[in-house]
Amino acid sequence: MKTKHFLAVIALIALACLGALIVLRLRSAGVIANIYQDGTCIRSVDLSKVAAPETFTVTDKNGHENVVSVEPGRICVARANCPDQVCVHEGWVSGGTRPIVCLPAKLVIRLEDKSAAPGADAPDAVVG
Template sequence: MRASHWILFLSSIFLLCTIAIGISKFASPQSAQAEIYQEGILMQTIDLSSVTEPEKITLTSKLGENIILIEHGQISMYSSTCPDQLCVHQGIIKNGIYPIVCLPNQVVIQIKSSNTASPDAVSR
């Protein structure tokens, strides 16, 4: 293959990967359920597609306090008493690709959606 063919081939692959990443990042799930856990216990499940007004939820425990901001189709950690603030800086999540985790206060927010694929296999 000549160099021009390689450039065209690699450009096509790059374009396809960029489109796939864009679709996965910006596609909103049809029915997203946010699950909020504190110290391993499910505290609340929220249907993000039915949220009409922004709402804040405060979780308080002996470990600290977290304020969660719930908006239509998305959720974020608004503030936290943890020292590193990584959970706050993580920003908004709209899909189930990754959760928000506040390790010092043991709070986890994850999204389960109807279009999230199930695993192909489970190892034991």
């Protein structure tokens, strides 16, 4: 196979990625910050209803601690005891679909349309 064939495939993938980035950026995110630990939502914060800045700590059973700060309309991880500090460097998040991820603590913070905390969106009844 010729080099240009491979380069064409690579260019197509690059274009698809750029397109996906633009689509993800244009799509507006919700204003409910859902905090997932190990796949389950442990807390939901409606960023549009935050009156005063608030800080709380999320801990896991392996000793990881993420200090989450909430201000009106935005959320961030202020401090963390993970080695890479990727979640802290993400900074304030107020929109967009890109989540804050802390891999060592298995923590994901996403901005979504509705609350995913246990009980907040539970079905009224399950039939069948």
